[in-house]
Amino acid sequence: MTANAFFxxxxxxxxxxxxxxxxxxxxxxxxAGDIPRVLRPVQWLEHGLYRLAGVEPKQEQHWLAYAxxxxxxxxxxxxxxYALQRxxxxxxxxxxAFGAVSSDSALNTAISFVTNTNWQGYGGxxxxxxxxxxxxxxxxxxxSAATGLAVAVALIRGFARKSVRTIxxxxxDLTRGTLYILLPLxxxxxxxxxxxxxxxxxxxxxxxxxxxxxxxxxxxLDAAGQAMKDAQGHAVLESVSTQTQTLPMGPxxxxxxxxxxxxxxxxxxxxxxxxxxENPTPLSNxxxxxxxxxxxxxxxxxxxxxxxxxxxxxxxxxxxxLLFVLAYGVLVAAEQAGNPRWATLGLDQLVNLEGKExxxxxxxxxxxxxxxxxxxxxxxxxxxxxxxxLGGMIPTLLMQLGEVVFGGVGAGLYGMLVFALLAVFxxxxxVGRTPEYLxxxxxxxxxxxxxxxxLVTPLLVLLGxxxxxxxxxxxxxxxxxxxxxxxxxxxALSSAANNNGSxxxxxxxxxxxYNFLLGAAMWLGRFAVIVPVLAMAGALAAKPRxxxxxxxxxxxxxxxxxxxxxxxxxxGLLNYIPALALGPIVEHLQLxxxxx
Amino acid sequence: xxxxxxxxxxxxxxxxxxLTIITGVVYPALTTGLAQAIWPWQANGSLLQRxxxxxxxxxxGQAFSGPRYFWSRPSATATLAYxxxxxxxxxxxPTNPALQxxxxxxxxxxxxxxxxxxxxxxxDLVTTxxxxxxxxxxxxxxxxQLERVAAARxxxxxxxxxxxxxxxxxxxxGILGEPVxxxxxxxxxxxxxxx
Numbered sequence: 001m002t003a004n005a006f007f008x009x010x011x012x013x014x015x016x017x018x019x020x021x022x023x024x025x026x027x028x029x030x031x032a033g034d035i036p037r038v039l040r041p042v043q044w045l046e047h048g049l050y051r052l053a054g055v056e057p058k059q060e061q062h063w064l065a066y067a068x069x070x071x072x073x074x075x076x077x078x079x080x081x082y083a084l085q086r087x088x089x090x091x092x093x094x095x096x097a098f099g100a101v102s103s104d105s106a107l108n109t110a111i112s113f114v115t116n117t118n119w120q121g122y123g124g125x126x127x128x129x130x131x132x133x134x135x136x137x138x139x140x141x142x143x144s145a146a147t148g149l150a151v152a153v154a155l156i157r158g159f160a161r162k163s164v165r166t167i168x169x170x171x172x173d174l175t176r177g178t179l180y181i182l183l184p185l186x187x188x189x190x191x192x193x194x195x196x197x198x199x200x201x202x203x204x205x206x207x208x209x210x211x212x213x214x215x216x217x218x219x220x221l222d223a224a225g226q227a228m229k230d231a232q233g234h235a236v237l238e239s240v241s242t243q244t245q246t247l248p249m250g251p252x253x254x255x256x257x258x259x260x261x262x263x264x265x266x267x268x269x270x271x272x273x274x275x276x277x278e279n280p281t282p283l284s285n286x287x288x289x290x291x292x293x294x295x296x297x298x299x300x301x302x303x304x305x306x307x308x309x310x311x312x313x314x315x316x317x318x319x320x321x322l323l324f325v326l327a328y329g330v331l332v333a334a335e336q337a338g339n340p341r342w343a344t345l346g347l348d349q350l351v352n353l354e355g356k357e358x359x360x361x362x363x364x365x366x367x368x369x370x371x372x373x374x375x376x377x378x379x380x381x382x383x384x385x386x387x388x389x390l391g392g393m394i395p396t397l398l399m400q401l402g403e404v405v406f407g408g409v410g411a412g413l414y415g416m417l418v419f420a421l422l423a424v425f426x427x428x429x430x431v432g433r434t435p436e437y438l439x440x441x442x443x444x445x446x447x448x449x450x451x452x453x454x455l456v457t458p459l460l461v462l463l464g465x466x467x468x469x470x471x472x473x474x475x476x477x478x479x480x481x482x483x484x485x486x487x488x489x490x491x492a493l494s495s496a497a498n499n500n501g502s503x504x505x506x507x508x509x510x511x512x513x514y515n516f517l518l519g520a521a522m523w524l525g526r527f528a529v530i531v532p533v534l535a536m537a538g539a540l541a542a543k544p545r546x547x548x549x550x551x552x553x554x555x556x557x558x559x560x561x562x563x564x565x566x567x568x569x570x571x572g573l574l575n576y577i578p579a580l581a582l583g584p585i586v587e588h589l590q591l592x593x594x595x596x
Numbered sequence: 597x598x599x600x601x602x603x604x605x606x607x608x609x610x611x612x613x614x615l616t617i618i619t620g621v622v623y624p625a626l627t628t629g630l631a632q633a634i635w636p637w638q639a640n641g642s643l644l645q646r647x648x649x650x651x652x653x654x655x656x657g658q659a660f661s662g663p664r665y666f667w668s669r670p671s672a673t674a675t676l677a678y679x680x681x682x683x684x685x686x687x688x689x690p691t692n693p694a695l696q697x698x699x700x701x702x703x704x705x706x707x708x709x710x711x712x713x714x715x716x717x718x719x720d721l722v723t724t725x726x727x728x729x730x731x732x733x734x735x736x737x738x739x740x741q742l743e744r745v746a747a748a749r750x751x752x753x754x755x756x757x758x759x760x761x762x763x764x765x766x767x768x769x770g771i772l773g774e775p776v777x778x779x780x781x782x783x784x785x786x787x788x789x790x791x
Contacts, residue, residue, distance in 0.1 A: 011771065045618070053610035068601060072608045080612065126681055139620040143612075171607045178615055183623060190627045191634070197655050200631040200639045205680075208643070208652045211783055214659050216676035246680045247641055247653055254627040258619075271683035274726030276655035277641065282773025339690050345703050348716040348736055354695065354723040355685040358669065358732040361774035365726075383685035383726045386695075484689035506687035591691050 005332045005363050012286070012367060013321065016293055023294060024301035024313075030180045031153045031173065031302075033057075039180050046175055053171060060166035063538025066154060067531050069170040070147060074114050074527070077140060081110040084136040085128075094129035095204035101127060108515035113140035115526035116148055116408055118259070118266030118378055118501040119518060121510035125248040125269045130202060137266060138255045142186075145262030145295075146177035148410030151530050152299060153177075153306075155414045158540035159438045160307045167537045181295070182262060189257035189291055196287075197280035200253040208245045215241040252277055260291035263408040265378030265501040273368070273381040274357055285364055285381060292377045296406040299413050307438050311556035316416055319564040323405045324374050327394050332366040334391035340592055355386030366391070373398040376408035378501025385480070385488065385504040389591055392487060393584035395502065399494040401572040402457060408499060414533050416564075418453045420555065421446060423567040427553050437555055439545035446539060449532040456528045458575040460497035460521045465490050465579065473513040479506030483590065487583035492518060497525035644784065652780050656680060657731040660783065663709075663748035666733070666741050666760075668779045669720050670702060673728035685726045699723065710744055732776035735764050751789065759785055 029036060035043055050057050061069070084091075085106040089099040101109065105121055112119040113136070122128065128137070150173035157167050194200050219227040220238040228236040252268045256278055259265060265272075273279040273288055297317065304313020338350040356365045365382035372379050373395035384395055398405055404415040421435075421442055428435030428442070435442040468474030468489045478485035488507040495502055496518040503509065509518065554560065631639040642654040652658055657668045659677040671677035672686035688695035702722040707713075718737035738760045746756040763782040766775045 007771075049611060049614045052614065053607040055607050055611075065604070069604045069608065072601065072604050073612060076608050076612050080616075123682065123684070125683065134624045135616060135620040138624065139616045142619040143615055171611060175611065175615070178619065183619065186623065187627060191630060194627075194631040194635050194639050197638045197642050199641050200628050201641075202628065203640065206641060206643065206650060208650045209646075210658055211651065211780070211787070212658075212660050212662055212665060214661075214676060214678075218675055242676070245652060245656070245658060245678065247643075247656060248680055249641060251624045251628055253631060253639075254624040269683050271685070271727035271729070274685070275683050276653075276657075276727060276729055276731055280642075280655050282768040286772050341690075341696055342699060345700060345722075346716050347703070347719045347722070349719050351719070352690065353719050354688065354690075354699075355726050356723075357725050357727060357730050358720050358734060358776050359730075359773050364773055381726065383687055385687040385689060386685060388690050479687060480689040480692045482691060484691055487689075504687070505684070506689070587689070587691055 002336065002363070005336070005366070008363050008367055009325065009328060012289060016290055016297055019290065019294055020297035020301060023298035024305065027181065027298055027302040028305045030176055033176070035180060039184065042179060046179055049175055050171070055169070055171045057169060057172045060169050062165055063154070063167050063534045066167055066170045067534045070150070070530065070534075071527065073143075073170075073174070074147065077143060078110045078114045081113060081136045081140055082106050084132055085109060088129045088132045091129065091131050093131035093202065096129070098127060098129050104512045104515040105510055108519045111519045111522050112501065113137050113264070113266060114144055115499050115522045116144035116262070116264060116376065116411065117496060117499040117522045117526070118264045119496055119503065119522065120266055120270070120272075120501070121515060123270035124267060130250050133255060133268060134251055138258060141255070141258040141262045141264040141266070142178050142182050143174065145182055145258070145264065145409040146174050148408050149177040149181070149295075149299070150174050150410065151533055152410035152413045155417060155533055155537040156303050156306045158537035159440060161541045162545040163543065164541050165538075167534070167541050182258060185261050185294070186254070186257040189261060189287065190253040192287055193253045193256055193284055196284035197276070198253040198256055198284065199249060199277050200251055201249055202251060203249045205249055206247040208247055210243045210245055213241050213243045215239060248277070257291070259379060260288050260377065261295060263292060263296065263375045263377040265372065267379060273379045274383070279381055282359055282364060285360055285368065288379070288381075289368055289371050292371050292375045292379070293406050295409045296375055296412045299410065303413060309438070309556070312438065315556040315560055316413075316420070316564070319561045319568075320405050320416065322561065322565055323401070323568065324370065327374060327398055327405070328367060328370040331370050331391050331394040332363060334388045334394075335362050335366050337388065339388065352386070352388050352391065355383030357381065369395055370398070372502060373500060374405035374407075376403035376411060376498060376500045378495065380502050383505060384491070384502060385506045389484075389584040389588035392491070392504065393580060396487070396491050396494055396584065397572065397576065397580065399498045399500045400458075400461065400576045401568055402454070403498045403500060404568060411499065415453070415529075418450050418533065419567050419571075420564055421450050422454065422571070423560070423563040424553060424555065425450070426567060427563055431553070433551060436546060436552060439548065440540050440543050441546065446536055449536040452532045453529050454571055457497045457525050460525055461490075461493045462575070462579060464493040464497065464517055464521050468493070468514075468517060471513070473511065474517075477508040477511060477514055479508065483583055483587035487587065490579055490583050493521060496521040499526050644780065646784065651784070654778065654781060655731055656729050658780050660779070663744055665783045665786070666738060666745055666779050667721070669730050669733060670722065670724045671728040671730070672724040678729055680729065683727045683729055685728060686724045710740065712743060713740060715740055731778055731780060733779055735760075735775055735777055738764070738777045738782070745786070749786065755789070756786070759789070
């Protein structure tokens with residue numbers, strides 16, 4: 001690791017904490033219904049929505065009603081987004097006249113955005129109309145993040161309350177999270193991004209006259225518009241020349257802001273945050289990286305405030321930061337070590353620049369990749385498929401750890417709290433006491449739910465990967481030969497089941513097989529986790545809070561940080577080392593063996 | 597206490613519609629209005645004009661192959677390099693023989709096009725970017741091409757070197773990102789020079 005790699009990390013973490021502290025207090029107030037003065041003028045909107053919806057904001061819900069409402073809202077959101085994609089051809093705000101998205105791709109994308117995954121099987125600039133982008137995709141960017149936030153807050157209430165049957169009101173949590181947290185932050189970030197060059201307009205795509213005519217070859221088409229084939233069945237190519245470049249346009253900045261703040265990650269364009277119109281400068285890149293971790297970090301601190309013991313929040317944050325720094329160290333070192341096969345070519349440096357932008361370089365690309373996969377964002381500013389084997393293994397592993405290293409908005413915290421329960425359970429077994437966390441006895445029901453949450457995603461990832469590499473339709477999508485091809489599939493399933501959404505993009509995943517397989521993984525990876533978490537929240541809320549005594553294991557401080565990191569790594573590594581050995585680890589050995 | 601599904605249908609539908617209008621219509625419209633009022637050039641794509649005609653964007657690279665221009669990085673976009681409708685990278689893995697072959701071929705082609713150049717080949721000129729639209733090259737990549745461009749234009753090397761220096765942007769605020777040269781802006785400025 002170079003000095004600059006350390007410096008950029010320290011700068012990033014320093015600014016992040018400085019911003020997360022005030023936001024955590026904001027979060028705590030808003031989710032308790034105490035709206036800060038600047039936003040009180042917006043309250044008529046909140047109350048108007050409740051009146052129209054027939055919601056009584058003071059009436060709280062049992063966990064079952066909370067979960068039922070959440071599921072219903074997400075199913076309706078899925079149906080609306082599917083319908084919008086299928087109908088975009090006849091709807092307005094479609095200057096490039098894109099037709100309906102194919103049914104399997106629309107299904108996959110609808111699930112993908114509703115579950116906060118934002119896996120992109122499509123290329124935005126050649127598929128989605130402006131209307132679909134803003135009225136469909138961007139809306140789910142907001143409400144899927146608000147859904148995650150609601151679940152986390154419900155779980156926090158489970159710990160903070162004693163002997164009650166309710167965990168809050170889903171409709172209220174959803175609305176407040178959207179109106180008072182996600183929207184104001186998005187507006188500020190969108191404008192900051194525009195100042196750097198991110199576009200925001202509704203114009204048709206622009207034509208630019210190139211300085212130099214460009215010749216290229218393309219498949220020759222017959223009179224019917226079909227690609228012509230020669231006697232051997234190869235496509236006939238014709239040489240053509242152009243002096244025009246088409247520049248895509250659209251309302252990008254507004255969508256970009258929530259893409260990062262909501263840890264969504266679905267880009268307006270195919271190249272995502274590597275595209276200069278999405279992420280034009282190193283400063284826009286720095287703001288984007290901050291935006292990804294901002295709400296997850298603030299929520300962890302807010303958790304400490306809400307349960308009445310700030311140390312609990314800082315302890316969780318320390319565990320997350322430790323895992324994050326370790327991951328970044330390995331990733332940046334691997335990318336800076338580069339590709340040994342290029343050593344004899346006479347190049348000026350040997351770092352791995354393939355699939356990276358010149359303005360970001362190795363360090364900002366490596367930092368972004370660590371952040372986007374530690375959080376379940378999935379935006380990319382470099383192509384993970386072209387990372388070195390170990391550099392690509394870190395994003396894979398961060399997703400496989402369950403997206404608990406900061407994680408998605410809400411999802412990161414509730415995922416990590418489940419691991420905290422596992423840690424106190426293991427510690428309780430070692431000393432022979434009933435485990436407690438924040439004064440709540442952790443009993444059989446909580447441990448069953450914990451086990452369920454922790455085991456759902458590895459099952460989806462490992463079984464899904466096994467299925468895909470066993471079937472011809474799964475293997476057909478693989479792009480790179482050898483171990484790297486296996487890594488592509490493992491990455492795709494890890495990304496989908498853990499609701500990240502980034503890809504080793506060589507994989508041709510826009511096929512019916514992958515659209516259905518990954519769609520199922522995304523849906524179950526989201527809601528088969530949320531429901532047990534809410535059940536646990538309900539069970540915890542009903543328990544009394546026991547006073548701390550001499551025998552209570554303190555769940556703050558370095559010892560618990562160690563226990564928590566240990567629990568996360570134990571589960572993650574036991575589940576995934578064999579699969580990783582077949583992909584990135586064997587590829588790493590092959591790459592460096594040839595060099596010596 | 598548990599509410600039935602039918603009772604939850606109205607809030608689900610109304611809030612989905614209401615939040616769709618707020619986040620899907622009002623928010624992007626408000627952002628567009630503010631962006632167009634405060635930063636219209638940036639919001640409309642940072643377009644560069646020459647003779648009253650759009651000749652590209654300051655943010656989107658173009659392909660150059662003639663001796664009179666500085667060359668951009670290789671691009672992996674579909675059909676043609678720097679295709680604005682198909683952003684993306686090569687996605688070639690580090691052990692893929694195709695990547696090794698492409699990089700070797702680009703090194704050989706660069707050396708052949710710069711016979712007098714003994715400096716090591718700049719890495720960014722033989723690797724594709726993530727977007728395929730990278731508008732920048734490294735200062736080393738510009739320096740590598742300096743003599744070729746100056747010779748093709750019958751200009752003193754110092755004149756071209758000065759122009760490159762003017763178009764070199766150091767790390768933003770001194771600490772963020774890498775120093776880069778904007779290829780399109782540099783080539784436009786070259787065309788402006790008296791021959």
